[in-house]
């Protein structure tokens with residue numbers, strides 16, 4: 001049986017009358033095909049020609065799209081060194097003179113009362129010596145019913161770009177806290193952008209997140225050179241509950257671990273090519289950041305902790321008129337959220353109750369700065 005079936009020549013199989021014309025053409029081409037090698041299109045059936053045509057077009061489109069996408073992911077801005085000169089120094093006993101004290105209601109719903117300058121001085125919540133400047137949360141009042149006293153200072157000078165050096169001796173931490181050292185234009189948020197250089201909540205053990213917040217049209221889903229871990233890549237304030245596009249560093253970049261090390265220096269560079277931030281623990285600070293006579297040169301500092309290139313975000317149009325801000329919020333839209341305060345950090349009970357009743361738990365809730373230096377490109 002098998003032998004007989006196998007012996008029937010293919011051409012002898014009868015085709016039904018209903019077979020479409022195209023198939024007949026295919027069959028009639030059979031004799032030609034025998035005379036051409038497989039790669040000669042003259043020997044191809046119409047169906048083969050159509051398929052080859054479709055595949056060729058698809059392949060060409062694929063190559064073009066791939067090349068465009070590929071060049072997008074390979075594109076990287078020109079960060080060649082700029083010439084910097086010192087324009088502002090925030091240091092010593094005069095540290096607070098060039099800041100305003102924000103004393104309005106907290107726009108982020110914290111259980112906090114930001115005090116004015118005279119109250120801050122009376123209650124010793126801001127304090128400056130030749131060596132350092134301290135900003136802290138009230139850690140003495142026993143029962144505060146409408147928020148614990150704290151401080152939020154904003155530089156009177158504003159900046160569109162520049163190189164910012166932040167010498168930090170102590171970062172605030174502890175259940176209920178939400179501290180930040182950041183830049184924004186509070187009167188034009190989010191239109192003029194926000195740059196969080198340091199931000200953490202509660203125990204502060206998860207490392208620092210350097211984060212941008214913008215209006216739509218700023219993506220960091222591009223080639224970057226950074227040592228930190230990217231969290232979200234869209235900076236648009238209307239996505240991910242205004243989480244921004246963050247880059248998280250290891251635990252030594254914030255909190256008790258950073259403080260135990262004598263703190264360190266954060267450097268932030270804002271320029272048309274992009275925004276970058278570096279962190280140097282106290283024992284590995286480059287010489288151009290310890291000697292004021294040496295102009296800092298970011299090109300010698302190695303890979304940044306966070307890199308926000310201009311590739312898919314027009315940096316100069318998204319970031320303008322930035323004030324330097326240091327504050328310590330309590331609870332609020334981020335630090336007091338149940339998934340953060342309770343789930344992530346296992347802090348006790350209810351954030352506002354804890355902040356209201358436990359002043360002694362805020363003795364570590366203070367910033368201590370060695371000074372800030374701002375350079376402008378010449």
Ligand SMILES: *[C@@H]1O[C@H](CO)[C@@H](O)[C@H](O)[C@H]1NC(C)=O
Pocket residue numbers: 116117118119
């Ligand atoms: C500062 O705040 C205190 C307490 O709210 C208030 O009594 C005082 O008038 C304020 N001072 C100024 C200069 O606004």
Ligand SMILES: *[C@@H]1O[C@H](CO)[C@@H](O)[C@H](O)[C@H]1NC(C)=O
Pocket residue numbers: 124127134
């Ligand atoms: C204010 O705080 C500083 C720094 O903690 C401290 O050295 C100083 O003694 C305090 N001043 C008063 C009047 O309590």
Ligand SMILES: *[C@@H]1O[C@H](CO)[C@@H](O)[C@H](O)[C@H]1NC(C)=O
Pocket residue numbers: 143144145
């Ligand atoms: C703390 O203040 C709240 C609100 O004023 C009050 O209800 C509560 O009894 C106070 N608690 C203590 C221990 O004084």
Ligand SMILES: *[C@@H]1O[C@H](CO)[C@@H](O)[C@H](O)[C@H]1NC(C)=O
Pocket residue numbers: 158185186187188321323
């Ligand atoms: C710059 O920022 C300050 C502080 O937020 C604001 O008062 C001022 O109007 C801003 N200027 C411009 C040109 O946006």
Ligand SMILES: *[C@@H]1O[C@H](CO)[C@@H](O)[C@H](O)[C@H]1NC(C)=O
Pocket residue numbers: 189190215237238241242
């Ligand atoms: C985002 O910014 C827009 C203004 O562009 C504002 O209307 C909106 O409330 C902001 N959204 C959040 C979640 O902050």
Ligand SMILES: *[C@@H]1O[C@H](CO)[C@@H](O)[C@H](O)[C@H]1NC(C)=O
Pocket residue numbers: 077078272273310311312313314315
């Ligand atoms: C930054 O991006 C904008 C918009 O994509 C572009 O026009 C500009 O040339 C870029 N600037 C630099 C320095 O890369």
Ligand SMILES: *[C@@H]1O[C@H](CO)[C@@H](O)[C@H](O)[C@H]1NC(C)=O
Pocket residue numbers: 175203344345346347
């Ligand atoms: C945060 O600190 C509190 C108070 O020390 C502690 O009870 C809690 O376990 C800590 N949370 C984490 C995640 O370590």
Ligand SMILES: *[C@@H]1O[C@H](CO)[C@@H](O)[C@H](O)[C@H]1NC(C)=O
Pocket residue numbers: 350351352353
């Ligand atoms: C915490 O407790 C206070 C009253 O003690 C209450 O007003 C507030 O809503 C509570 N907050 C949360 C997040 O449960």
Ligand SMILES: *[C@@H]1O[C@H](CO)[C@@H](O)[C@H](O)[C@H]1NC(C)=O
Pocket residue numbers: 174175347348358360361
């Ligand atoms: C508050 O302080 C007490 C006394 O130092 C400490 O035992 C407790 O763990 C602290 N709690 C939190 C949540 O920080």
